[in-house]
Amino acid sequence: MAQVKDAILTANFRKQFPGGPEIVADDLRIGGGITVLFGTSGSGKTTFLRCLAGLERPETGTIFFGQENWFDAGKNYFRAPRKRGVGFVPQDYALFPHLTVAGNVSYGLNEMPAAKRAVCVTETLHWLGLEGLENRLPRELSGGQQQRVALARAVVRRPQLLLLDEPLAALDTPTRQRLRGKIQQLLRQLGIPTILVTHDRFEALALGDRMVVVADGHNQQSGPVTEVFNRPDNLAVAHIAGTETVLPARVLKVADDIVTVAVGDVKLVAMATDFPPEATEAHVCIRAEDVMLVADALPTASARNRFSATVVAVERDGPLLRVELDCGFPLKALLTPQAAAEMKLQPRAAVGVLIKAPHIHLIPR
């Protein structure tokens, strides 16, 4: 597993809610930049964030931020949230309903001289494109504006760590898509280490530098976002990362940096990077977008990972088409409607399939 070398936050803890699942941070390491905590709803992502903010207290374990001790169950030490210097943006923003935008944003600056505080608030509001809204109440704002006010309130204090819980989930789809790029740009400008919780693949890919997958209350694989999506460590991660085709296979041969496996009667070759030579069984993971289709059906054993297939079903998936194929094993592919039309793709049609060896990922069993 690719670990963070210069972790600024390390956490090992257990948090058990009465009658609820156990949340376990197992050597969770967070570096600078934007780290995405990625998982399905109910996987415990939000609890991770709340434990880091100090809003929940784990039963056992430790949390260190740099040299600062935030939590040490052994020493019965718990650093109060107000002393952690984090900026926290919950999923529903929790804007103080009785305070104006300016009142909300300046809430955390009460120790600053009034004149300086006003300057800080004005600068931050300007930076987020919220000027002119100073005297509005939260309920008089649109969802996107509320989201930015919550962000302003958190960052105006220059926190040492920024925690964002599903920052875009409460917004409608067009606003979400518009703000995704905007947020990434803002977070980059800030340069504050950020942990962002999301269940949305596009959000993770668009916003994250690194990602930690959370499943069943445990942190799983961590690493650069595309690496985690393309090379899941285990089946749970492959499932959460949305890998369309996951199939059991027998290992035939490991030689010359190449692994040859058999899925049923079909032979596939993959790169042997990090693959243990002694493994005899594996799971084959293939992302639908990495499957190329060609119009003419090819003879089965002509070249590496080229074989003929029969179209089982074609269905729309957003702007793309999702194609289910039978090539001795079930395989899913994604392509544009234009490409499908050119190839006259329809159920029972014969097509050629091509998958590059680096796009076949193996999880040893």
Add this chain to the structure above:
Amino acid sequence: MSGAEWQLVGFSLRMALASLLLILPIGLALAWWLARKDWRGKALVETLVSLPLVLPPVVTGLVLLQLFGRRGPVGSWLHNTFNCDVVFTWRAVVIALAAMSLPLFVRAARTAFEEVDVKFEQLARTLGAGEWRVCFTITLPLAKRGVLAGTLLAFARALGEFGATIMVAGNIPGRTTTLPVAIYQAVENGEDTHAWTLAGVSAVIAFAAVFISEKLQRWRK
């Protein structure tokens, strides 16, 4: 209304207001404590606070008489330390009214605090606010309608208090006699017009207080 009647109304209003001043700090702290914290003996304190609601008021008065009498634990201490006597003075009126209206206030304020979502308080803490600041800038402002409604209810209750007052403060005209006691006295003396005048004043004040209190509790946003 005669000058004496106006004076009586003024005295009763002053006593009720004074009892509010006594209730507010104690009641707010108690309500916050009951709403936000879990501690051993919480159920006991809850019951004790609500007891005056269901106990015959004269029993509450009797307990206060024992406590604040010159030989009582609190009364003797006050007498020896401050040379201050309570029983059968205006102070006893204030204490009786406070004891009788505290439960109403605490119940209303507690509900108001409980309706404030803890997420706002938690967020304030992440922004560096200590517990006092959270309480005075987040919890209280968000609970203010409920607290205000509770204050008005307590005020109305204090104005109508009879049983406990007569036990600890007696009926000394111009010194401890409040509206309800005066009404009782007037009926005893067969002064029906006087009794009805005072009853009318009581009704008007009570109506206004409860009416506004209801408005405040229903007016949500």
